Amino acid sequence: MRIRAEFVKGDRARYVSHLDFIRTWERAMRRAGLPVAMSQGFNPHPKMAPAASLPVGQTGRSEVIEVTLTEPVEPDDFARRVNAAMPEGFRVTRAKEVPAEAESPASSVSGATYVAWLSDETGAAGTASDGDAAASRPVAEAIERFMSAREVRVTRKSDKGEREVDLRPLVFELRWGDGRLTMVLAAGREGTARPVDVLSALGLDPDDWRVERTGLFKAAGPDPVKWTAAWDL
Amino acid sequence: MVSFERLLSKVTKPARYTGGEWNEVRKDHDAVEVLFALAFPDVYEVGMSHLGLRLLYHELNKRPDTAAERVFSPWVDMEAAMRQAGRPLFALESRAPVRDFDLVGVTLQYEMSFTNILNLLDLAGIPLLAAERGPDDPFLVAGGPCAFNPEPVADFFDLVVLGEGEEAVHDLVQAYLEWRGSRRDGGRRARRAAGKAGEGREGFLVRAASIPGVYVPSFYDVTYRSDGRLESIRPNRPGVPAVVAKRVVRDLDELDYPTDPIVPFLDIVHDRIMVEVFRGCTRGCRFCQAGVIYRPVRERSPEKVKGLAAELVRKTGYNEISLTSLSSGDYSTIAQTLRDLIEKHGPAGVGVSLPSLRVDSFDVALAEEVQKVRKTGLTFAPEAGTQRLRDVINKNVTEEDLLRTARAAFSSGWNAIKLYFMIGLPTETDEDLLGLVDLAQKISRVYDEVGHHRGPRGNRRALRLTVSTSSFVPKAHTPFQWEPQTPLDGLRRKQDLLRHRLPRRLAEFNWHDANLSFIEGVFARGDRRLGRALLEAHRRGCHFDAWSDHFRFDEWLAAFAAVGLDPTFYANRPRSYDEVLPWDHLSSGVAREFLIEEHRRAMAGESTPDCRTAGCTLCEVCPTLDVDLSLKGGAEASAHQG
Numbered sequence: 001m002r003i004r005a006e007f008v009k010g011d012r013a014r015y016v017s018h019l020d021f022i023r024t025w026e027r028a029m030r031r032a033g034l035p036v037a038m039s040q041g042f043n044p045h046p047k048m049a050p051a052a053s054l055p056v057g058q059t060g061r062s063e064v065i066e067v068t069l070t071e072p073v074e075p076d077d078f079a080r081r082v083n084a085a086m087p088e089g090f091r092v093t094r095a096k097e098v099p100a101e102a103e104s105p106a107s108s109v110s111g112a113t114y115v116a117w118l119s120d121e122t123g124a125a126g127t128a129s130d131g132d133a134a135a136s137r138p139v140a141e142a143i144e145r146f147m148s149a150r151e152v153r154v155t156r157k158s159d160k161g162e163r164e165v166d167l168r169p170l171v172f173e174l175r176w177g178d179g180r181l182t183m184v185l186a187a188g189r190e191g192t193a194r195p196v197d198v199l200s201a202l203g204l205d206p207d208d209w210r211v212e213r214t215g216l217f218k219a220a221g222p223d224p225v226k227w228t229a230a231w232d233l
Numbered sequence: 234m235v236s237f238e239r240l241l242s243k244v245t246k247p248a249r250y251t252g253g254e255w256n257e258v259r260k261d262h263d264a265v266e267v268l269f270a271l272a273f274p275d276v277y278e279v280g281m282s283h284l285g286l287r288l289l290y291h292e293l294n295k296r297p298d299t300a301a302e303r304v305f306s307p308w309v310d311m312e313a314a315m316r317q318a319g320r321p322l323f324a325l326e327s328r329a330p331v332r333d334f335d336l337v338g339v340t341l342q343y344e345m346s347f348t349n350i351l352n353l354l355d356l357a358g359i360p361l362l363a364a365e366r367g368p369d370d371p372f373l374v375a376g377g378p379c380a381f382n383p384e385p386v387a388d389f390f391d392l393v394v395l396g397e398g399e400e401a402v403h404d405l406v407q408a409y410l411e412w413r414g415s416r417r418d419g420g421r422r423a424r425r426a427a428g429k430a431g432e433g434r435e436g437f438l439v440r441a442a443s444i445p446g447v448y449v450p451s452f453y454d455v456t457y458r459s460d461g462r463l464e465s466i467r468p469n470r471p472g473v474p475a476v477v478a479k480r481v482v483r484d485l486d487e488l489d490y491p492t493d494p495i496v497p498f499l500d501i502v503h504d505r506i507m508v509e510v511f512r513g514c515t516r517g518c519r520f521c522q523a524g525v526i527y528r529p530v531r532e533r534s535p536e537k538v539k540g541l542a543a544e545l546v547r548k549t550g551y552n553e554i555s556l557t558s559l560s561s562g563d564y565s566t567i568a569q570t571l572r573d574l575i576e577k578h579g580p581a582g583v584g585v586s587l588p589s590l591r592v593d594s595f596d597v598a599l600a601e602e603v604q605k606v607r608k609t610g611l612t613f614a615p616e617a618g619t620q621r622l623r624d625v626i627n628k629n630v631t632e633e634d635l636l637r638t639a640r641a642a643f644s645s646g647w648n649a650i651k652l653y654f655m656i657g658l659p660t661e662t663d664e665d666l667l668g669l670v671d672l673a674q675k676i677s678r679v680y681d682e683v684g685h686h687r688g689p690r691g692n693r694r695a696l697r698l699t700v701s702t703s704s705f706v707p708k709a710h711t712p713f714q715w716e717p718q719t720p721l722d723g724l725r726r727k728q729d730l731l732r733h734r735l736p737r738r739l740a741e742f743n744w745h746d747a748n749l750s751f752i753e754g755v756f757a758r759g760d761r762r763l764g765r766a767l768l769e770a771h772r773r774g775c776h777f778d779a780w781s782d783h784f785r786f787d788e789w790l791a792a793f794a795a796v797g798l799d800p801t802f803y804a805n806r807p808r809s810y811d812e813v814l815p816w817d818h819l820s821s822g823v824a825r826e827f828l829i830e831e832h833r834r835a836m837a838g839e840s841t842p843d844c845r846t847a848g849c850t851l852c853e854v855c856p857t858l859d860v861d862l863s864l865k866g867g868a869e870a871s872a873h874q875g
């Protein structure tokens with residue numbers, strides 16, 4: 001039985017890395033007595049597929065994971081049992097059964113929405129969290145510059161070394177208001193814009209900002225209105 | 234102040250510092266009387282793998298009046314960030330500063346973590362020297378194996394608990410409460426008013442010193458002879474015992490074992506269920522300190538072990554159960570217990586493992602059962618290359634045993650074997666080292682004889698042989714405590730000899746850094762004066778010495794020179810039986826006469842059997858501490874022994 005769950009990765013859990021998060025799920029499922037199907041092959045692993053990994057330090061309001069169980073379970077029961085077995089900071093908000101042939105969020109997600117705000121106590125970049133005009137203007141201007149640029153080259157560091165990418169086509173929308181920066185970005189196999197790179201490109205220090213992913217989508221064209229939420233795939 | 238979040242945004246593996254794991258115990262500080270920090274002077278992944286810390290966490294948190302929280306060494310990046318931000322060391326659960334705790338327990342797990350202890354105190358803002366602590370400071374309590382010779386760190390600790398701590402910590406908390414009174418009468422700061430009866434800090438130490446197993450270093454005076462050796466160690470006040478004997482738990486089945494351990498997010502060193510099957514080991518290897526200080530053998534009954542395992546699987550969600558002890562293959566009902574566990578948990582995908590599959594105490598059929606579920610390498614620990622030397626160290630394993638086991642292992646499909654040896658053992662000659670090469674060759678020949686090695690895809694598989702050598706470090710409380718450690722140049726020569734004589738295509742050869750073993754050798758049998766060298770090394774930035782990237786030998790040598798101490802005096806000097814040893818006032822319960830007799834037998838090449846199978850060999854721990862050797866095997870155990 002294939003179950004799709006939507007969950008929150010909250011403040012208390014935001015430093016849990018993706019790999020550690022998978023292990024945490026796996027163990028929570030066992031504590032909850034939910035039998036996860038195992039993949040076939042030389043090195044069997046539990047069939048669990050998060051729609052997208054979330055970088056360390058970021059929270060997620062509407063994350064999606066799919067789990068294949070060997071026994072049928074009521075989706076509500078599933079959510080309740082997982083929640084009782086999960087450490088603080090993770091909470092399943094809803095779950096549903098999906099047909100075996102349904103599109104998989106893990107392979108289809110290609111866009112994501114984020115919101116970023118100045119974290120408290122930093123004191124480093126002024127106090128723009130209330131959106132006062134003085135601090136807001138530079139951000140709004142940076143957004144305008146970014147969006148009207150033809151390309152925005154950034155260097156991305158990975159284990160394999162450094163690499164230049166053009167961030168611009170991976171950014172669909174940036175909005176600034178009430179001290180909150182909303183971002184609509186590419187996130188998937190075709191390309192990913194990382195919120196930290198966007199913040200840097202806007203001339204902001206990512207260490208001063210808290211980032212939360214608010215949604216995962218299958219993107220279709222540059223207009224987010226036409227996108228499908230991972231939950232609905 | 235820089236926020237916690239901002240600190241974490243700068244460091245690797247921030248989950249080391251956040252707490253919040255499954256089964257973490259977080260208590261309201263205003264609702265408890267005593268705050269007890271449990272510190273392990275290494276990184277989270279190492280400290281969380283330590284069973285002792287988890288046992289004490291459970292014992293203390295079981296008390297409604299006490300909150301126990303964890304403290305680990307921040308890794309170098311976090312330390313730098315904390316220092317820059319002026320953020321003091323904090324406990325994981327509450328993130329409260331460690332210096333606000335009433336008692337801070339520190340595990341002395343290995344000598345090379347001593348500088349990390351000083352660094353922890355420094356980061357916490359607690360005066361390093363016990364003598365300099367005032368009414369605002371916590372009491373520092375040491376425990377763990379190195380507590381059996383805590384003299385090099387004696388000046389930094391207010392008290393030391395010898396032996397098993399599960400019962401002793403309750404006595405300690407009780408004594409603390411009696412001394413301080415309730416925090417409701419004046420708040421937790423009451424301790425700053427120096428105890429309810431105005432006894433001062435010392436008042437608590439006096440009370441603690443009357444608890445069995447508790448050693449208060451400042452209540453003992455050490456005098457030295459003109460040649461640098463010890464003259465005496467004596468209590469400096471009435472009512473303090475001349476010799477402190479360790480604590481020991483009589484019956485493991487009566488002991489409450491935590492079935493709701495913390496399940497870390499991070500992949501820690503031992504990331505699995507740990508069920509302790511017994512304590513102690515009486516195989517009697519003469520180099521082994523654990524084999525003395527944890528005596529006698531006390532088993533947990535197989536029913537209890539299986540019950541705990543089942544409960545732990547349910548409550549942790551781990552998919553691996555590890556049966557832990559000093560040598561789990563020696564558990565009297567190991568075969569049956571393993572089979573029962575595999576039968577019960579195997580179908581749910583939960584494997585069973587032993588921390589190290591020492592085949593010298595284990596039969597291959599059994600190893601197979603474990604292998605079915607989890608691929609673990611086979612480990613042999615012959616420790617020495619010739620029978621002569623194995624008799625000296627009392628490693629009662631013969632070459633035939635090893636080759637027979639290897640043959641059985643190869644026949645059932647294994648192709649990887651690790652061999653552990655020590656170099657620099659007492660009486661060792663080059664012949665013994667070459668014996669090691671010879672043994673590796675014989676094992677390789679057995680592999681060729683067995684033939685037909687096919688991998689899962691039918692490919693032919695070569696033998697993967699690893700030879701690992703560590704350098705022998707004489708330890709306190711062992712029959713070799715009087716022996717000199719092989720000097721550094723000697724150790725290097727022995728390593729070189731092996732490097733040249735062990736063919737590279739035969740085996741992969743690993744060796745330990747001899748410099749590190751030398752410093753370890755200094756502290757393992759060190760005295761109180763070494764505290765100055767530790768302070769100096771700490772000032773020079775030595776920390777994480779057990780991590781090869783961070784070990785700075787030159788700084789260590791400079792530290793010894795700066796305080797005018799000769800490290801070879803401690804490491805490389807033979808002692809006579811009548812010399813006063815720095816740990817003579819601390820007793821493991823094993824008689825000194827037994828250690829002398831064992832040393833004599835070693836020199837004569839005579840082995841001594843295991844008292845589990847051969848009857849009491851008169852080490853005296855049982856009568857001295859009023860405890861018994863306790864095997865819980867019933868019928869199977871006696872068959873095993875017969």
Ligand code: SF4
Nearest residue numbers: 529844849850852853
């Ligand atoms: S006193 Fe005897 S039975 Fe007890 S541990 Fe020592 S040798 Fe073994």
